[in-house]
Amino acid sequence: MRVGVLTGGSDCPGLNAALRAIVRKGVQEYGDDFVGFRDGWRGVMRDETVTLDIPAVRGTLPRGGTILGSSRTNPFQEDEGADRVLGTLARHGVEGLIVIGGTATLGIAARFAEEHGVPLVGVPKTIDNDIPLTDYTVGFDTAVGVATETIDRLHTTAESHKRVLVVEVMGRSAGWIALHAGLAGGANCILIPEQPFSVGKVCEWVESRFRATYAPIVVIADSALPTPDEIALPGVTPLPGSESRFRLSGVGEWLGKEIERRTGKESRTTVLGYIQRGGSPSPFDRWLATRFGLHAIDAVHEGDWGSMTALRSTRITRVRLAEATASLKTVDPELYREASVFFG
Amino acid sequence: MRVGVLTGGSDCPGLNAALRAIVRKGVQEYGDDFVGFRDGWRGVMRDETVTLDIPAVRGTLPRGGTILGSSRTNPFQEDEGADRVLGTLARHGVEGLIVIGGTATLGIAARFAEEHGVPLVGVPKTIDNDIPLTDYTVGFDTAVGVATETIDRLHTTAESHKRVLVVEVMGRSAGWIALHAGLAGGANCILIPEQPFSVGKVCEWVESRFRATYAPIVVIADSALPTPDEIALPGVTPLPGSESRFRLSGVGEWLGKEIERRTGKESRTTVLGYIQRGGSPSPFDRWLATRFGLHAIDAVHEGDWGSMTALRSTRITRVRLAEATASLKTVDPELYREASVFFG
């Protein structure tokens, strides 16, 4: 069978592990041959391919990034984009397509499946972990690991200098990394987009922490926002970009300054940024990506089009792409409340 | 409420994280006070205690081991052991006991709950991951991480010298660490106690791997065994200890020598040993242990005696200790078959 593969959206650790599993099982058990599309949907649109066979995936299991390259191109927003995609798939005789991506990339896949009947299956990856119907997405565990290691490091400097340290982690629309890394790193409080925060409350936690002799570490998702009245407060001058209702660009830096202004405690902000999506995947992500890859090629051979591999407990299951891309998985308020016993 | 806590069995990363969560929530939300028993059931038997309050657990989240100490003592095998346990619990006015341990420690807990009506709840921990009814146990993810990192390191030396490298990992009666680390580390074959192996087949895999230009890494659980006819083979001289039907002491070393003898390829064995249970817990284990701790103290206050915290998907649930200690969770043959696409 002729199988196409692409990786789209922001890169994250584990993509190569998934590719390797797809190719190993496809070639060895099904006798497939593969065409790799370069840089996500863009490569399909432009008919740019990458060799994808067993030698190409050898030794890639522990490597971050993706040997196929990636992009955020959306063919539905390009001139005749969809037609060009269909043309490329036809030209290569692609009988099944595996799309590895986050919400946006998989959403495009869902449209191609539904509207154009493209025979495809999806594999969910994103460090943000915000895809529903799967316990975890590929890349999340590694990102949590990087963030936790950073928080571990910052504890000593917080202690030695009696400073507030604010750590801004990624999380475009969900606070999963903040929640997990904050819990694992022993943060003093965790601020996520699902729960608008009160700077006043954060300052109380900071001060109670100092009284308990420990210096506080505040973990904040880069999409977290203060409650609306806080933004409107006279003394508060949001950074440029805050006109957005959904995002206060540089929220970590802003919060650090607010804490310093209100409590008089020295405060420093560390923005984690791209480190969170780089480097070698954690064992969990390698295991998850490998299993997703093995099950995705099975789904291709079963013709289970429009499905997405998903983790439920310790089993790999399949869900509908359309459903998995219809909403975002955000942090359950109950989970957040559970974590709040460590705040302050 | 007066709550006793003990950690028993082999130590593993995450015990302190669980203790910290229990104490933080117990003190802050329920107003509990705690008595920590030293060195597992032995400390209860001998009435040896350790201070367990918020200052005692501060800063322990990232630390391996257990501030309570541990042992494998079984009071039911000691003179008046059970009575002495009951006496200590009465003397301290313990109204609820939290027992953190593996199969043996929790099995003792189950007996105390059933036969003596001790009000207790269990928390499952073991790097072996062999406790049923929970997706994972505390310590497993960290152990897999150590084993995977080791395999990553060995790849380069295998390549440079064209040698077979055998890595023996822990797994008293189940091959979970071998399976996960073998998959994540890109092993050439994975040998687990659930599936007696054929040395001949292993040698075939080793040789096919060499033909593909890569040097092979064989991951073997320390409780894996060759098929009975292999042990009885004329050329095969099992190490001392192999008279045991259940364990070939030094099986990794033995296998390395067999491979060398049969294939003529240089072979080296690395025995991972105690490194697997030491060091700082992984973020996943900190998160799991913390959540188990929070839910265990809830269970105590709900009087849900005889229960054990368990992970199902991303939720913490409760199962019956009696059921969770009645059998061991071994590797599903289907999972093993799934992994075998990478063998050879």
Added chain:
Amino acid sequence: MRVGVLTGGSDCPGLNAALRAIVRKGVQEYGDDFVGFRDGWRGVMRDETVTLDIPAVRGTLPRGGTILGSSRTNPFQEDEGADRVLGTLARHGVEGLIVIGGTATLGIAARFAEEHGVPLVGVPKTIDNDIPLTDYTVGFDTAVGVATETIDRLHTTAESHKRVLVVEVMGRSAGWIALHAGLAGGANCILIPEQPFSVGKVCEWVESRFRATYAPIVVIADSALPTPDEIALPGVTPLPGSESRFRLSGVGEWLGKEIERRTGKESRTTVLGYIQRGGSPSPFDRWLATRFGLHAIDAVHEGDWGSMTALRSTRITRVRLAEATASLKTVDPELYREASVFFG
């Protein structure tokens, strides 16, 4: 003998290792007793002490930060600061003082030794490695490790997205971290304060790197500056703070934007910040700090006042504090030229 100890300036990994060595050898071999001053010179000025004995230093070898705390307080800039320092030392009967710090803290020590005859010896620590007469300072190797690991992680994301990644590392007045981490991390170019850089040249390197199919990583010290004519360029709008002749605050962010503007290549900046000074010391830093500690207490007992421990090759030697704090050790142009073979 009664020996005082303080750690001053920014915290860095290895301080506890030095304290432990001082105390172990002082107590065991010389029968000393110690007084630890809290938070650097501030604690001496205010007579705030911390217990410093063998139990206090137990288990601290692998821990970052400093159990004594630290500050940047300079008694010579405080009301009667020097007198209060002398008063505290007299009050505690301190017969020898060990000062662990960077240029500023040790410079204060040099003045107390010279102007007030305080019997003291210094131990050089700073992640910046800018103290002369010693091969390395405590903390440098760990900081290089953190920065290198980050660059390793960013390579994969640079590749996958064909982006320029700018990494801003610390280096108040010398480019040592940038040079070492840039070399070890395979950076495309390394920008240090000792060598004003041309943005045009950097863009040339970036473009030649893209032609060679690899995405570039630019490592820049946070004190690096473009050549004066670049700052004056019409299109160039330095961030607020650039009025300083010596520092362009946010130089990494600024450079990323300039590269993007000039080359049209997407560019992202990661600012490493406090992570570089936190966490467990590297083995090299533990070894160096331990040996510095052992030799410092020897120097105290030999009455070698005004000396500083120093590393020369593999030997610990002693140099004069006055000389070691009279200038900063910057990167030799020859070393920089040597590294430049990898630029572009």
Added chain:
Amino acid sequence: MRVGVLTGGSDCPGLNAALRAIVRKGVQEYGDDFVGFRDGWRGVMRDETVTLDIPAVRGTLPRGGTILGSSRTNPFQEDEGADRVLGTLARHGVEGLIVIGGTATLGIAARFAEEHGVPLVGVPKTIDNDIPLTDYTVGFDTAVGVATETIDRLHTTAESHKRVLVVEVMGRSAGWIALHAGLAGGANCILIPEQPFSVGKVCEWVESRFRATYAPIVVIADSALPTPDEIALPGVTPLPGSESRFRLSGVGEWLGKEIERRTGKESRTTVLGYIQRGGSPSPFDRWLATRFGLHAIDAVHEGDWGSMTALRSTRITRVRLAEATASLKTVDPELYREASVFFG
């Protein structure tokens, strides 16, 4: 210029970093072309080559092992081995040869330089760090890092179970890894081949450590030996292989059992083995290997035949291969004595 390169002896982290530096500078600054010999001296003897150009070394900086392969073959011990080496070099028109290796590989190089006038320069690598006239060899710092990390991990399990943990590290004829990792890891005692040890003394240290409430970790080089009278002791039954005067095979295991027998304390041995030479090189090793590579290609172009790159303080110098291979660099008794303050 036509330059040959080989890597010989046991593989270690940093070899690829050296190769990359040699090729980058050779091609870019000198216009050299390279011939890589496969598997050390064996490849020269057999005329087996590997492509060695800029694409071949791309991305190899952080990779362990060697893209050239390695072996311990000694042409002087093979039939017409030397002549075949000379023939290959002539056939490829090699005008300069760079030999990267340990004592054995470099010793062969020294003979070819002296006896046959082969124009060559050496680069010292070995995790054992036992080559004289250089502060450090490539690979040593990484090996110390692995060993230290292991000791860090074992501390928690030693504590939790009140056990003696013996860690056997590599060190064919010198105790450098044991000394550095033992110091950095906070070992209770360090046993090296340069100093025959008394089991009785070790047991005293072990017992005094237990009294101080900490569980002991004993670090032992795999070539360390007890004093002769200990071996002859009635109760002592050395493992097979101990008839060698220079090595007690499995000395760590043996010592663990002796400690257990004499002190009654449970004891466990961990043998580090090949992990120490695998994996990604530390930043220090990448820096050292890179600089050695850059200076080696300079030496080739200066015709400084028979020289070896060496580290002295922070400078790369050159020494004579003949001298550097005439003896082994062992641990100075004074250094050992310095470390002994932490014993017991």
